[in-house]
Amino acid sequence: MAEQNSTKMVGKQSIVFNNPPLILAGSSIAGKKEGEGPLGHLFDTVQEDPMVGKESWEEAESELMKEAATKVLEKAGLKNSDIRYLIGGDLLGQLIATSFGVADLNIPILGIYGACSTMGEAMALASILVDGGFADRVLAITSSHFAGAEKQFRFPLDYGNQRPYSATWTVTGSGAVIIVNPNLHKPNLGEKAIVVKGVTIGRIVDYGLKDSMNMGACMAPAAFETISANLEDLNVDPDYYDRIITGDLGYVGRNILIELLKEKNIDISNNHMDCGIEIFDKDRQDTHAGGSGCGCSAITFTAYVMKQLREGAWKRVLFVPTGALLSQVSFNEGKTVPGIAHAVMVEAV
Amino acid sequence: MAEQNSTKMVGKQSIVFNNPPLILAGSSIAGKKEGEGPLGHLFDTVQEDPMVGKESWEEAESELMKEAATKVLEKAGLKNSDIRYLIGGDLLGQLIATSFGVADLNIPILGIYGACSTMGEAMALASILVDGGFADRVLAITSSHFAGAEKQFRFPLDYGNQRPYSATWTVTGSGAVIIVNPNLHKPNLGEKAIVVKGVTIGRIVDYGLKDSMNMGACMAPAAFETISANLEDLNVDPDYYDRIITGDLGYVGRNILIELLKEKNIDISNNHMDCGIEIFDKDRQDTHAGGSGCGCSAITFTAYVMKQLREGAWKRVLFVPTGALLSQVSFNEGKTVPGIAHAVMVEAV
Numbered sequence: 001m002a003e004q005n006s007t008k009m010v011g012k013q014s015i016v017f018n019n020p021p022l023i024l025a026g027s028s029i030a031g032k033k034e035g036e037g038p039l040g041h042l043f044d045t046v047q048e049d050p051m052v053g054k055e056s057w058e059e060a061e062s063e064l065m066k067e068a069a070t071k072v073l074e075k076a077g078l079k080n081s082d083i084r085y086l087i088g089g090d091l092l093g094q095l096i097a098t099s100f101g102v103a104d105l106n107i108p109i110l111g112i113y114g115a116c117s118t119m120g121e122a123m124a125l126a127s128i129l130v131d132g133g134f135a136d137r138v139l140a141i142t143s144s145h146f147a148g149a150e151k152q153f154r155f156p157l158d159y160g161n162q163r164p165y166s167a168t169w170t171v172t173g174s175g176a177v178i179i180v181n182p183n184l185h186k187p188n189l190g191e192k193a194i195v196v197k198g199v200t201i202g203r204i205v206d207y208g209l210k211d212s213m214n215m216g217a218c219m220a221p222a223a224f225e226t227i228s229a230n231l232e233d234l235n236v237d238p239d240y241y242d243r244i245i246t247g248d249l250g251y252v253g254r255n256i257l258i259e260l261l262k263e264k265n266i267d268i269s270n271n272h273m274d275c276g277i278e279i280f281d282k283d284r285q286d287t288h289a290g291g292s293g294c295g296c297s298a299i300t301f302t303a304y305v306m307k308q309l310r311e312g313a314w315k316r317v318l319f320v321p322t323g324a325l326l327s328q329v330s331f332n333e334g335k336t337v338p339g340i341a342h343a344v345m346v347e348a349v
Numbered sequence: 350m351a352e353q354n355s356t357k358m359v360g361k362q363s364i365v366f367n368n369p370p371l372i373l374a375g376s377s378i379a380g381k382k383e384g385e386g387p388l389g390h391l392f393d394t395v396q397e398d399p400m401v402g403k404e405s406w407e408e409a410e411s412e413l414m415k416e417a418a419t420k421v422l423e424k425a426g427l428k429n430s431d432i433r434y435l436i437g438g439d440l441l442g443q444l445i446a447t448s449f450g451v452a453d454l455n456i457p458i459l460g461i462y463g464a465c466s467t468m469g470e471a472m473a474l475a476s477i478l479v480d481g482g483f484a485d486r487v488l489a490i491t492s493s494h495f496a497g498a499e500k501q502f503r504f505p506l507d508y509g510n511q512r513p514y515s516a517t518w519t520v521t522g523s524g525a526v527i528i529v530n531p532n533l534h535k536p537n538l539g540e541k542a543i544v545v546k547g548v549t550i551g552r553i554v555d556y557g558l559k560d561s562m563n564m565g566a567c568m569a570p571a572a573f574e575t576i577s578a579n580l581e582d583l584n585v586d587p588d589y590y591d592r593i594i595t596g597d598l599g600y601v602g603r604n605i606l607i608e609l610l611k612e613k614n615i616d617i618s619n620n621h622m623d624c625g626i627e628i629f630d631k632d633r634q635d636t637h638a639g640g641s642g643c644g645c646s647a648i649t650f651t652a653y654v655m656k657q658l659r660e661g662a663w664k665r666v667l668f669v670p671t672g673a674l675l676s677q678v679s680f681n682e683g684k685t686v687p688g689i690a691h692a693v694m695v696e697a698v
Binding site for chain 2: 006008009012013015055056058059084085089091092093094095096099100102103106107108109110111112113114115121124128129131132133134135136152201202203204325326327329330333335338340
């Protein structure tokens with residue numbers, strides 16, 4: 001298996017799978033505000049109680065994750081013992097939403113952190129484990145919670161701070177997928193199968209921005225570099241994809257992304273979509289630049305993108321969750337906010 | 350590639366590689382106190398300045414990581430552009446030591462979090478990427494910093510709190526390895542090659558302990574379960590390994606681990622070693638229960654364990670970094686401290 005003999009390594013940073021893993025099922029647990037948004041009718045569950053019956057925001061987020069894991073297992077017709085590995089992460093320091101959310105499942109776990117790009121990283125690694133023959137069934141999961149994220153990164157809710165128009169609204173929700181060996185499972189009758197054709201692992205991209213209230217601008221350069229790398233590695237045009245779907249750039253980041261790509265003569269203005277823009281109605285819901293958080297791209301993918309693929313509305317999608325690599329400490333110490341984005345090539349077959 | 354046909358999946362949670370990846374080089378950057386300990390003469394660099402010339406503990410830790418990455422590339426005779434992916438993480442919230450430490454390398458990155466088990470998780474994923482044909486060269490890296498960790502998890506140093514005898518001392522240091530396709534690289538003349546034969550991915554194990562000043566006790570059950578799983582999955586006795594090496598259980602956790610295994614009629618008292626016990630002289634250095642932190646197992650592995658394997662003193666080692674899954678928030682909210690441990694089967698060939 002010398003360098004030139006592995007057909008899986010494509011270009012500088014992409015992977016194309018030999019036997020594209022199947023996304024057997026996806027689940028979406030959304031908060032109340034998300035349930036009131038344009039995608040509200042598509043989520044598996046809308047959890048009306050922001051505390052989810054728990055005593056802290058962190059416990060509430062763990063509970064959302066537990067519900068997402070339970071739901072995706074149910075939809076896939078599997079038990080937790082059928083899953084060989086779980087890959088998950090969240091925005092909270094030391095991933096406590098994940099640790100306390102999925103411990104009871106008793107599945108061997110790989111904890112990951114990619115800020116709001118986590119769903120992309122989780123799906124990429126899950127597909128790698130399956131395609132490489134290291135696992136037959138892997139569960140990829142992530143979550144975020146508006147109040148937990150405000151507490152972690154900004155101000156306590158009680159402080160009632162004003163939010164600039166460039167700020168995004170962290171989505172309360174958890175999404176999970178089960179990615180499996182396609183030789184072992186068949187998709188449901190009458191539906192297209194959804195497979196992961198390949199992935200592009202992103203670099204950390206730092207344009208020197210420091211405004212944590214404008215994360216779209218901080219992350220757009222990373223989305224730009226990962227999308228460019230994918231198109232270049234695969235040697236395809238943007239319209240190879242029915243949609244190029246970023247995670248949570250919002251209105252500000254979207255415009256920057258489109259402009260950056262135009263400078264390289266790449267035009268995605270007709271087939272770009274951003275989960276952060278889709279998930280809220282900014283006029284009606286006062287969400288400013290859009291939705292954000294690991295849960296934003298995760299539940300938009302599992303509730304909406306997968307539906308479009310299953311029903312044949314779209315055939316090929318490049319799913320590009322985007323993350324801002326900051327902490328309260330790095331922000332307070334005056335550091336920049338670098339971005340990262342991982343791309344997952346998803347196809348209906 | 351049906352379930353029964355992949356020889357890589359072994360038992361419930363282990364992987365055995367078809368073409369065991371080669372650990373081409375390892376680097377170890379240690380702090381002053383670590384340099385004064387029993388392994389001091391083995392580290393590549395002892396950094397005498399705890400601030401590493403920077404303005405914050407977090408920046409200092411990033412700098413240690415940068416030095417470890419630079420050193421391991423130099424020792425391997427490679428450039429950053431030769432590395433397809435980097436896998437790394439640290440203890441700080443949102444992995445800021447890693448993000449700011451390795452961004453300049455411009456290598457596509459997968460951020461991971463496994464608390465002090467991070468080096469095990471990084472080496473496992475790096476080996477999976479290489480054995481699966483997804484990459485030819487992967488850099489796995491982690492770090493910790495005593496002062497940064499105290500600030501993150503406990504008290505400001507200036508507060509001068511007393512430390513109970515069960516407390517461990519977070520190692521200041523960063524370790525990195527480069528794991529490569531064995532068909533593309535030869536080990537140095539006159540030395541044994543070190544390969545990763547397989548891995549066992551751990552579960553989250555929670556025995557209900559809540560004492561963050563006794564992390565050895567919190568992590569020992571996870572080490573117990575992962576070591577048991579490895580021996581069972583591989584169907585081998587403990588003496589199959591010349592050493593079974595835990596990350597940072599320290600004196601307290603080591604005793605619990607040995608006792609837990611004895612209840613299952615597994616005796617590792619003769620071939621167990623703990624990096625946290627080896628790295629400091631507890632009487633001379635006032636380090637109480639031992640060393641801890643992601644850097645503890647990382648630099649003990651790269652400086653000492655790899656040397657023993659290269660020189661033929663040991664042939665087979667089970668390297669089991671151990672992590673305590675807590676945050677300042679989870680601790681303050683009265684949650685338990687669950688543990689996790691990932692095992693890496695390392696062999697001199």
